[in-house]
Amino acid sequence: MAAELRSAFEHGTLVLTLGNPEHANALVPEMCSAGVEVFSSAGSNADVHTIILTGAGADFCSGLAPHRWPVRGREERGPDVDTIDRLHDWIEAIHTCPIPVLAAIEGTAAGAGCTLALACDLIVAASNSTFSARDTHAADSPNGGASWFLGRSLPRQLAAELLLDGATISAERLQLLGLVNRVCEPAEALRNALDWAAALAQTPTDELAAAKELLASAPDHGLTQHLALERERLLRGRRA
Known part of the structure; x- marks a missing residue:
């Protein structure tokens, strides 16, 4: 079966499933391109209140597909560079999406799979x-x-441990570090994420978008400037 990004719509939630289970849902360029397209359109679709990203089978995502990864010393790197560029476009599309994005994690989330999860707003594992x-x-x-x-989410030494050591970290430890929101029983991540998405859908989408926008911009501003932004966003919402 060809690797693909599958989509399903359930009560206002768009469920995107990484579909390459024979290779632990390793990413190929077509999956990344499909992800960019879906997120670009979903953000302006009034019927979509939340998005869930999950993986088919026992794993979330093991990273980039091995035959797509750049090899040291190889002169011809065109297709592999293209894969990385498409992945980066997808990561940005997830991170800047105006509606809440949840990751439902089972099994392995490694490399690009780990950063796909980190790009989401909320993680259920x-x-x-x-x-x-x-x-x-x-x-x-x-x-x-x-x-x-x-680097933005953890103290430097903890981030260095994950990046330099390349260790495999449990969901429980990442929850203690603040990177995973909720830990559930095995095979229950998607169901728990759907329940959470349904609860989030009770809040108007413009309010959720405002919260995401302000949260994303907070590190770039001092308190006085950010208070002005919150005031402006609140008044804009009342005028709408």
Whole structure:
């Protein structure tokens, strides 16, 4: 079966499933391109209140597909560079999406799979799931924004442990570190994410979008400037 990004719509929630289970849902360029397209359109679709990203079968995503990864010393790197560019476009599309994006994690989330999860707003992970900043299929260096997300979310020494050591970290430990929101029983991540998405859908989408916008911009502003932005956004919502 060809690798693909599958989509289903359930009560206002768009469920996107990484479909390459024979290879632990490793990413190929077509999946990344499809992800960019879906997120670009979903953000302006009034029927979509939330998005869930999950994986088919026992794993979330093991990273970039091995035959797509750049090899040291190889002169012809065109297709592999294209894959990385498409992945980065997808990561940005997830991170800037105006509606809430949840990751439902089972099994392995490694390398690009880990950063796909980190790009989401909320993470629900099975208790037996594991995370690693390093691709299962080996990589030259962090990819998909791993160093950016971890550097902004964790103290430097903890981020360095994940990036330099390449260790596999349990969902429970990442919850203690604040990177995973909820830990659930194995095989229950998607159901728990759907329940959470249904609860979020009770809040108007413009309010959720405002909260995401302000949260994303907070690190770039001092308190006085950010208070002015909150005031402006609140008044804009009342005028709408």
